[in-house]
Amino acid sequence: MNIFLGTRKNNTGGDRMANTLPGVKCTVKNCKFNEGGRLCSASAIEVNVDNGGDSAKQSRETNCHTFQPHM
Numbered sequence: 273m274n275i276f277l278g279t280r281k282n283n284t285g286g287d288r289m290a291n292t293l294p295g296v297k298c299t300v301k302n303c304k305f306n307e308g309g310r311l312c313s314a315s316a317i318e319v320n321v322d323n324g325g326d327s328a329k330q331s332r333e334t335n336c337h338t339f340q341p342h343m
């Protein structure tokens with residue numbers, strides 16, 4: 273199962289925090305989309321079940337496939 277969350281608001285004022293996905297908290301600091309170790313600046317994210325199935329029993333069985341490491 274793929275879950276797509278949120279759509280980024282337009283960034284009209286140059287505020288980096290305004291360019292993040294509302295309601296998405298992420299602490300993956302080494303992702304190129306991470307802002308300040310707590311927010312996501314991707315335009316959308318894709319979350320999947322770890323084993324490729326479509327059902328998870330715990331949050332730790334899911335993960336963000338939009339993740340990209342800093343180069």
Ligand code: SF4
Pocket residue numbers: 296298299300303304305306307311312313314317336337338339340
């Ligand atoms: S793309 Fe995924 S891992 Fe990267 S900052 Fe956004 S929510 Fe976190």
